[in-house]
Amino acid sequence: MNRLSRPLASLMASSPPRWWPPSLARRLSPPNEPHNPTVRRASRFPLGFRNMATGIRSSEVKGDDSAKPDMRMLTTPAHEHSAITQGMDNMSKTKEFLSCYGEVIDGKRDTWGKTAYCGEEIVDSDEEVYESWDALMARYPFEGVLPLDVFPKSRHRDGSIYKCEHPWTRKCRITNRSETVIEAMMFTEPSNCFILNGTCMQHAPSHMFQILSIKLAKLDLDGEPVALYGYIAVRDDLDPLLNYIIKYRRDDPIIVEQGSLFNLAGPKRGIDFYGDILIEYDMRIRTAKEEKDDLQLIDGASMIGDMGLETCHAFTNRIHGDSGAVDVTFSRLEDAVEATVEVFISEVQNSFNLFLGCLTSGLSEEIRLFDGVIGETQSLKRSVVAVVTGSSIHLKLKVGPESSSSTEHDCSFIAGNHGSNARKIETDFALISVKVTWSPLPMGH
Template sequence: MEGGSGGDSQRFGKMVVESKFRRKRRRGGTTMILAGTTDTEGMMDQEEEEDDDDDQPADVLEDRKHQPADVLEDRKHRDGSIYRGTDYWSIYYRIADTNETPLKPMMLSDPTTDCRPNWSGCIVHSGCSMLQIFSLKLVSMAAPAIGDGPIQVYGFMAVRDHMDCLRNYVFNRGRDKPFIVNLSDPFILLSGPKRGFGMETPALLEYDIRIKRGDGEDDDLQLIDGAATISETELPPPYAQAYTRRIAGNYGAMNISLALLHNAIEATMHIQITEVRGSGGFNMSMACRVGQIPNEIKLFESVAIAKPCQLNKRFVLAIVKRGILVLDLKVKRSGASEEEDPVRMLRGLKAKAHSQVILPMIFDCATILVLQTAVRHRLAKVQGYLKAKKGSIR
């Protein structure tokens, strides 16, 4: 259906109203108790907020963790139907506008005269409801899609939120640079986002991902195509876990793991290798965890480093204010035997409203610096920025 309907209107209004009601109940966010900020020891259990769902049976909560995504029916990129919609979702999220969000991370990093008691320990600037995507995983494929060679996927997945309703990519690869899926570990490495996702109102997940097969695009197979809504009312409170939504397509299905974080702020990380010791260089992989949620966010895998450098990518995450961002870095010398395990190091960083932390991670073969900048992420401030820059997003 392309036309608007009373059902769409009632559904959208109900989600927004319930979203505001539930956010008001949990405005205080989740409390993380921490002893020290440079390792993961001393982290204690999260305070559980009072909620009606506390009385739900375990099997009910487990079912809520794994559900099909709330897909918009009859909305496809390949036939252009997603751009012709006149329903509330299409209009509100400006789906016909395929531009990427111009908003960047760290826009609100500077402390202000309003900070109390001081900028480094500010309790005035609170966080907000934010969405964190942990992973994309290929969970099933039809026999024609498997073929004889490696599985290569390309296309995009993006989130549209209330900040500017433009695409904020979490995965974006062209056909000439597809991602090769390892069937023994079928996670798809995220290439974004550009900035944090606000969840003051429902967000829209937009996707068009294909499987590369032959020499031309006509030989490729559609994995998933369309859009789905993500609402605060459809995600249970964060019981220190992420939730999975499945998106099914013609030739397979993908799981997206995500969580709704209350009183959250945006954290941006830069990675710099300041020293390489020995010859041959090394390979490194890095993942992280948000607070006590056990799901990993894979930042990069098996990156070969031969000399000091700065990685030309920044990593943007959402984390509960005063919560812990746990870094998991693995390093292995180039030329080492397959039987040799990489050296692993865990470190924890505490998130504050305005902060910059430089964390050295020292290995035998290298010294690696992690620069983390944490900022508040408030709608009113961003709207002021958009108004001043409105010409740049037309």
């Protein structure tokens, strides 16, 4: 899976390109006010074509300009995009840049030309483009979180993601529904290390992608919590097969409400971030009727690129869907290795609540690994977390008869290239054994 091109909206960091429609340039020119430091990511598609991905029409939303977002949210500091804009100061480079997404710009006029998606030709006028963008933003205000663009024709429910012949579907091997075959802990105890000054030079750390949290940010349904099922997975350059982050069956859904965080059962192994990350998702709300009558929460695929992302910082994007929205918070970590966390619970005295959270590499955002009831001796599903070498992974265990009256137990481990560390925690309810195993990702991809 090769790298895909970078977001067109990144060009807004400097003056708008000369080929943009004049009214679009006026709308999106960087304002004089200071940049909002909480917003770091820019849209990954030309703004005018976001309506292709969402299906929102201007007629669906009514209201005055007060409902529109502050367009400052769409700009990003120029220094973050210097590498993106370099060499793209003429029309030929821009056309080459857009060709990866099947988009063609009419170089003879300062207007948008025809845009082809998966064999379908769609013509957008200047005003239609703006109306659709304004309508989408009126329906989905930013609230400090930028939306994550959904690839056109990437829905699972209608099968369009399997029929689409766009380059990204081939690069990411979308039709292959198998789970990644690469396991975690592949280089925990290698036999071919080359040690220099106490450091293994043969199995080096790498750039890794870490999902910190997934939250049900919006739910269009009123009333009680809902039964949710489906999955969110990633595909990376190491192996484009599915690496599940969360996955629930229809006959065993999770009960959630707006604002709920999900336990992160995945990934199966560390996520490589030398190239772009494809996030694929199909999550539905189970109804009392047949499966065909279930409501769609989110459905599609999106891309996250590593350019412009500072290491060890948290970024949040929102995936908008038919019946709500999901927030994905993630980080890019340089010089990182896998930390495989294994927890074994024995000598259980009484049933108790256990919460297992994790902090990695100095980040303040907690990764929620487990939150549930323990009633017998058992092993928790192992968790894989990316950790910068030389920094720590901090595990937080809350144990108690109820979550509101729990006692916190902490333990930390310094990340290395190989080997493992272990600790035992004695509580009034059980003996908890924690083991963290270190391994770099396989190289040569």
